[in-house]
Amino acid sequence: MVRGKTRTGKKFIGSEAFWCYLMIAIPIIGFLVLQVYPILWTFKWSFYSYYGVESAARFVGLDNFKTFFTQDFTYWKAWGNTLLFALVKMPLEISFAMLLALALNKKLKGFGFFQAIYFLPHVISTVIVGLILTNMFSYNGIINNLLIKTGVISSRIDWFADRAHAFAMIIIGSIWSTFGINVMYLLAALATVPEELYESAEVDGASKTRIFFSITLPLIAPVFQTILLLSLVGSLSVNEYIIVLTNGGPHGQTNSVMSYLYTKFVPGFMESASTPQLGYGCAMALVTTVIFATVAFLYNKFSNRMKNLY
Amino acid sequence: MRKKQAIINAILYICLTVVLIVTLFPVVYTILASFKTNAEILTNPGSMLPKDPSVDNYVQAWTSESFHVPTLLRNSLIYTLVNVFTTLLVSSMAGYVFARGHFRFKKLIFYCFTALMFIKTGGITIYATFKVLTAIHLDRSLFALMVVHLFGIPIVNIYLIKGNVETIPIDIDEAAKIEGCSFIGIFYRIILPLLKPILATIGILAFNSSWNEYLMPNIFTLTTPGQRTLIVGLMALKSSGASAASWNLMLAGATIAMIPVLAAFAFCNKYFVKGIAAGAVKG
Numbered sequence: 001m002v003r004g005k006t007r008t009g010k011k012f013i014g015s016e017a018f019w020c021y022l023m024i025a026i027p028i029i030g031f032l033v034l035q036v037y038p039i040l041w042t043f044k045w046s047f048y049s050y051y052g053v054e055s056a057a058r059f060v061g062l063d064n065f066k067t068f069f070t071q072d073f074t075y076w077k078a079w080g081n082t083l084l085f086a087l088v089k090m091p092l093e094i095s096f097a098m099l100l101a102l103a104l105n106k107k108l109k110g111f112g113f114f115q116a117i118y119f120l121p122h123v124i125s126t127v128i129v130g131l132i133l134t135n136m137f138s139y140n141g142i143i144n145n146l147l148i149k150t151g152v153i154s155s156r157i158d159w160f161a162d163r164a165h166a167f168a169m170i171i172i173g174s175i176w177s178t179f180g181i182n183v184m185y186l187l188a189a190l191a192t193v194p195e196e197l198y199e200s201a202e203v204d205g206a207s208k209t210r211i212f213f214s215i216t217l218p219l220i221a222p223v224f225q226t227i228l229l230l231s232l233v234g235s236l237s238v239n240e241y242i243i244v245l246t247n248g249g250p251h252g253q254t255n256s257v258m259s260y261l262y263t264k265f266v267p268g269f270m271e272s273a274s275t276p277q278l279g280y281g282c283a284m285a286l287v288t289t290v291i292f293a294t295v296a297f298l299y300n301k302f303s304n305r306m307k308n309l310y
Numbered sequence: 311m312r313k314k315q316a317i318i319n320a321i322l323y324i325c326l327t328v329v330l331i332v333t334l335f336p337v338v339y340t341i342l343a344s345f346k347t348n349a350e351i352l353t354n355p356g357s358m359l360p361k362d363p364s365v366d367n368y369v370q371a372w373t374s375e376s377f378h379v380p381t382l383l384r385n386s387l388i389y390t391l392v393n394v395f396t397t398l399l400v401s402s403m404a405g406y407v408f409a410r411g412h413f414r415f416k417k418l419i420f421y422c423f424t425a426l427m428f429i430k431t432g433g434i435t436i437y438a439t440f441k442v443l444t445a446i447h448l449d450r451s452l453f454a455l456m457v458v459h460l461f462g463i464p465i466v467n468i469y470l471i472k473g474n475v476e477t478i479p480i481d482i483d484e485a486a487k488i489e490g491c492s493f494i495g496i497f498y499r500i501i502l503p504l505l506k507p508i509l510a511t512i513g514i515l516a517f518n519s520s521w522n523e524y525l526m527p528n529i530f531t532l533t534t535p536g537q538r539t540l541i542v543g544l545m546a547l548k549s550s551g552a553s554a555a556s557w558n559l560m561l562a563g564a565t566i567a568m569i570p571v572l573a574a575f576a577f578c579n580k581y582f583v584k585g586i587a588a589g590a591v592k593g
Contacts (some may be wrong), residue, residue, distance in 0.1 A: 014492075016411065020413040021413060023403040023406070023407045023494065027400060030460075031463060033442055033461065034458065035429075038435035041435065042431055111326075120333065121336075123518055123582070124571065125524065125567060127541045135560075140352065140353070149356075176333070180333070261434065262525075268528045285434045289431050
């Protein structure tokens with residue numbers, strides 16, 4: 001074995017391990033310099049009052065954390081918005097996608113085409129999606145026109161003016177742009193269920209609903225678990241989409257956690273031109289990433305137990 | 311029974327077609343509206359078809375000073391092609407190494423890379439990235455972002471390649487080794503040619519995401535508007551004070567920006583589906 005040679009230090013250069021390290025040198029350097037270092041940087045400055053000038057930074061201990069846990073609730077309101085977004089969007093989107101996937105799974109003529117078109121909005125840039133939705137939902141826009149024509153509403157709605165309407169628009173647009181990918185995931189999952197199982201269940205006289213809950217769902221559970229995790233993480237970390245559509249407006253009432261952090265601390269998205277208190281932002285970033293990791297961990301634990309129930 | 315099935319199928323087709331129309335509507339609306347005058351877009355959005363279709367918006371977008379589409383397109387193209395190339399290079403090598411290599415810390419490194427998926431620092435780490443770039447004397451620019459991208463870790467793609475390499479029989483490697491082929495030689499001569507289909511999938515997904523990217527290119531071209539990509543330029547126009555007066559330009563720009571991804575989607579649909587389905591079922 002080549003490995004033996006490296007251990008005795010005889011000839012490392014040219015050995016298999018040498019080539020391995022060389023071939024992943026770029027990601028390893030990237031990991032250390034652009035991932036680990038920034039995380040340590042965030043950790044360090046979260047204990048400082050820091051406006052981008054190191055010589056003027058002042059150690060404040062846990063003050064940054066204290067402030068936003070006890071006084072500044074805007075960050076937690078953004079979490080509230082994010083949870084609301086996920087809790088409304090996910091059940092609607094997943095059940096809608098499931099219905100479509102079950103229908104498309106019959107594999108009638110032309111169904112491949114339907115599936116492809118449903119996925120189409122997903123390949124379009126979020127910026128363009130935001131642009132299109134802004135235009136369509138504008139006060140004199142086509143959506144208001146259609147709703148008035150069909151008699152659903154009597155006067156025009158200003159979708160961007162209040163929280164409830166802005167949220168409705170955000171959720172409708174978001175489902176439009178991502179339901180297709182869930183249809184695709186679910187179809188891939190359904191394809192793993194053996195055809196014979198359905199047939200024998202039908203022979204036994206099981207109803208369609210019964211078949212779905214007793215055969216289909218348990219069998220696709222492992223993939224379904226992944227689909228839900230992807231959807232959950234995607235919904236909770238929604239960022240760009242909010243920035244391009246409402247930019248958190250009106251008055252920050254539709255900000256998600258990520259878009260909140262961007263509009264507060266990231267150049268190009270901030271409201272103010274001067275450098276903000278970065279230490280405070282670092283503290284928030286740390287807490288945010290801990291919350292995300294906890295959600296993923298709890299989800300995995302909880303859903304594994306669900307899987308064992310079946 | 312047969313008749314009943316036919317009726318059910320007919321209802322199914324109708325429902326699916328309604329969803330299809332709703333899905334396509336915003337895209338078709340945008341493309342049609344890009345041939346309207348700005349006044350028509352603002353005052354009469356109710357009708358789909360332009361009253362007097364013209365390509366004026368496209369001519370204007372092509373020659374406009376502030377929203378100069380040829381420059382924006384060139385930047386988008388360079389940025390996207392370079393990113394696709396570096397993604398393919400880095401992820402194919404890393405996927406191969408994690409599938410076939412024997413070296414210390416292999417598992418540890420792989421776990422570390424995977425753990426990154428769960429770290430969400432909300433953008434503040436960009437200041438640390440700037441510090442690194444300053445240290446290596448690189449100014450904020452589209453080029454600097456391509457360097458940052460090169461050193462990014464395309465973990466999902468690495469997973470896809472690793473999974474694919476693992477389906478190739480190891481006997482092939484062993485035989486080549488006996489013939490005197492080195493570890494990297496096996497990769498280059500034997501494994502890489504067999505990875506073509508998955509590389510096509512990764513390439514098309516990377517093309518799509520780079521072309522559509524907004525946040526990072528925006529941050530890196532703040533001080534150099536001449537290096538903006540088409541998507542960044544579009545958003546800059548939308549956020550500018552003149553946005554109400556430039557809907558015609560924005561919709562024409564949006565249509566131009568959609569053409570490459572829609573074309574890629576139309577011709578390479580198969581690869582999109584494969585990559586995404588594999589991601590879910592294996593993930």
